[in-house]
Amino acid sequence: MSEKIEDLELRLLLQAIFEQYHYDFRGYSMASIKRRLNQAKTRFACDTFSQLQSRVLHDPEVFTQLLSYLTVQVSELFRDPPYFKAIRDLVIPHLRTYPSLKIWVAGCGDGEEVYSFSILLREEGLDDRVMIYGTDVNPRALQKAEAGIYDLERIPLFTKNHQLAGGKSSLSDYYTAAYGGAVFDKSLRRNVVFSDHSLVTDAVFAECHLVSCRNVLIYFDRGLQNRAIGLMKDALIRRGFLGLGAKETLRFSKHADAFDEFAREARIYQKRSEQ
Structure with a gap:
C-alpha cells in the first residue's frame, strides 16, 4: 500500500472516531499518532487503518x-524533579498569599502528577486551602487515577524523584504496600477532583492559580497547541502560573505575549497582569 493511501485511511479513521465518539484527535501530530496507531493495528490484528476503522x-x-x-x-511521581523543585521554591511563596487555591493538572493520565502536587502541597502546609483538578480524555486512566494504586516496582524511582524535588518527608508516609501494589492514602484525594476534559473540544471550567x-x-x-x-491562559487568574514539559515552550505560540518567563529551565510561565 502506498504511503499516500495509508495517510488517507488514517485521516478517515480519525474523522470516524470524531463523528462516532466525539473524541477529536485530528489536530494531533500525525507522525506521533501514526506510530501509535500502527501499534494498535498489530494489537487488534488489522492489516490496514480501514480495517481498524471498521x-x-x-x-x-x-x-x-x-x-x-x-x-x-507514561508518567511518574515527581517526574522531572527540577520542575517540582521550582514549584516548591519559587511558585509556592506566591501561592501562599491566596486564601484559597485552585490547581489544574491537564492531561493527568493515571494521576501521578496529581498525587505529586497533593504531596508537595501537604508538605508546604497548603493542602487545607487547595482544590486540585486532574483532567484527561481517557476514562480508564481517570479510573486508575481515582484508585491511586501503582506497581511497587515503580516506588524506588518515585522515592528518588520526591527527594530530588525537595521532599520534606518520606514518600512511604503516603502509601501502604498491599497485594503487590502501592496504595496511596485516600486523604491525598480529599481535595482532588478527577474529571473528563478535552483540551481539543471543551471550554474553561474553573479559574485557577x-x-x-x-x-x-x-x-x-x-x-491545536x-x-x-489559549484555553489555559483563559483559565488562569492574573499573575497565575503555567507549567509545561521539559521539551515544550510558549516561544512559538500566538499567546506568548500573554506570559512572562518565570523559571526558564523549569518551563514555568506567569500570566501578565494586563491579560
Whole structure:
C-alpha cells in the first residue's frame, strides 16, 4: 500500500472516531499518532487503518481499548524533579498569599502528577486551602487515577524523584504496600477532583492559580497547541502560573505575549497582569 493511501485511511479513521465518539484527535501530530496507531493495528490484528476503522465503529469496546494508544499515559511521581523543585521554591511563596487555591493538572493520565502536587502541597502546609483538578480524555486512566494504586516496582524511582524535588518527608508516609501494589492514602484525594476534559473540544471550567500541562502539547499540531494554550491562559487568574514539559515552550505560540518567563529551565510561565 502506498504511503499516500495509508495517510488517507488514517485521516478517515480519525474523522470516524470524531463523528462516532466525539473524541477529536485530528489536530494531533500525525507522525506521533501514526506510530501509535500502527501499534494498535498489530494489537487488534488489522492489516490496514480501514480495517481498524471498521472495528472501532462497530465495537465500542475496541474504541475504549484504542484510547490507551491515542492518549499517552507514561508518567511518574515527581517526574522531572527540577520542575517540582521550582514549584516548591519559587511558585509556592506566591501561592501562599491566596486564601484559597485552585490547581489544574491537564492531561493527568493515571494521576501521578496529581498525587505529586497533593504531596508537595501537604508538605508546604497548603493542602487545607487547595482544590486540585486532574483532567484527561481517557476514562480508564481517570479510573486508575481515582484508585491511586501503582506497581511497587515503580516506588524506588518515585522515592528518588520526591527527594530530588525537595521532599520534606518520606514518600512511604503516603502509601501502604498491599497485594503487590502501592496504595496511596485516600486523604491525598480529599481535595482532588478527577474529571473528563478535552483540551481539543471543551471550554474553561474553573479559574485557577496554577495550570500544569506537561508533555501533552508535544503531541498536538500548531493549531491545536494554540487552542490549548489559549484555553489555559483563559483559565488562569492574573499573575497565575503555567507549567509545561521539559521539551515544550510558549516561544512559538500566538499567546506568548500573554506570559512572562518565570523559571526558564523549569518551563514555568506567569500570566501578565494586563491579560
